[in-house]
Amino acid sequence: NFMLTQPHSVSESPGKTVTISCTRSSGSIASNYVQWYQQRPGSSPTTVIYEDNQRPSGVPDRFSGSIDSSSNSASLTISGLKTEDEADYYCQSYDSSNQGVVFGGGTKLTVL
Amino acid sequence: EVQLVESGGGLVQPGRSLRLSCAASGFTFDDYAMHWVRQAPGKGLEWVSGISWNSGSIGYADSVKGRFTISRDNAKNSLYLQMNSLRAEDTALYYCAKALVQGVDYWGQGTLVTVSS
Numbered sequence: 719n720f721m722l723t724q725p726h727s728v729s730e731s732p733g734k735t736v737t738i739s740c741t742r743s744s745g746s747i748a749s750n751y752v753q754w755y756q757q758r759p760g761s762s763p764t765t766v767i768y769e770d771n772q773r774p775s776g777v778p779d780r781f782s783g784s785i786d787s788s789s790n791s792a793s794l795t796i797s798g799l800k801t802e803d804e805a806d807y808y809c810q811s812y813d814s815s816n817q818g819v820v821f822g823g824g825t826k827l828t829v830l
Numbered sequence: 831e832v833q834l835v836e837s838g839g840g841l842v843q844p845g846r847s848l849r850l851s852c853a854a855s856g857f858t859f860d861d862y863a864m865h866w867v868r869q870a871p872g873k874g875l876e877w878v879s880g881i882s883w884n885s886g887s888i889g890y891a892d893s894v895k896g897r898f899t900i901s902r903d904n905a906k907n908s909l910y911l912q913m914n915s916l917r918a919e920d921t922a923l924y925y926c927a928k929a930l931v932q933g934v935d936y937w938g939q940g941t942l943v944t945v946s947s
Contacts, residue, residue, distance in 0.1 A: 751932045755875070762925060762937040763937050765935050768933055806874075811932065817880065818890075821877060822874075
């Protein structure tokens with residue numbers, strides 16, 4: 719089993735760029751795909767990145783994902799920040815050892 | 831349009847049982863694995879259980895193993911979660927989610943389970 723660790727919160731100004739990290743505790747970050755979900759207050763999560771760096775249709779290209787094997791982490795980058803991007807963001811990967819889904823603890827993004 | 835509609839939540843006493851259902855539409859249900867994910871009030875997302883398209887592969891979080899049972903009926907396009915021996919810490923909003931490779935691409939609106947005496 720492994721854990722995914724995210725910063726509790728990040729904040730940035732509109733129009734700027736923010737990056738949210740997600741560090742895997744054991745095993746290679748590259749061994750399983752990483753997904754990212756956005757959850758606005760009072761709403762269900764929605765997928766913003768799947769398979770490390772793929773964007774679902776309808777998600778603006780301001781959202782991008784990447785993985786870095788040297789730091790064993792994944793990152794979600796949001797450029798040209800808008801107030802509507804203010805939300806909780808969760809990373810997620812898959813634990814092949816028990817066929818389980820693993821979520822990070824979530825990062826609260828404040829755009830101010 | 832993919833739709834996932836959960837039902838069956840409610841207030842239940844500790845130690846009792848509850849069965850959640852998820853009605854799926856807008857996609858070929860028996861082509862996809864499905865998951866249950868929960869979120870306790872003010873907390874993050876926690877995976878509960880997952881089931882493959884043909885029920886041949888099933889997994890549970892350690893926190894629910896032995897108490898919860900996931901199942902599906904492909905003829906009815908439905909997913910279920912039988913929850914027994916409920917505890918206060920099972921109180922959460924339970925989401926039905928459609929799997930995409932190693933993640934999720936669609937989520938339902940959730941059904942609230944409150945375990946309290």
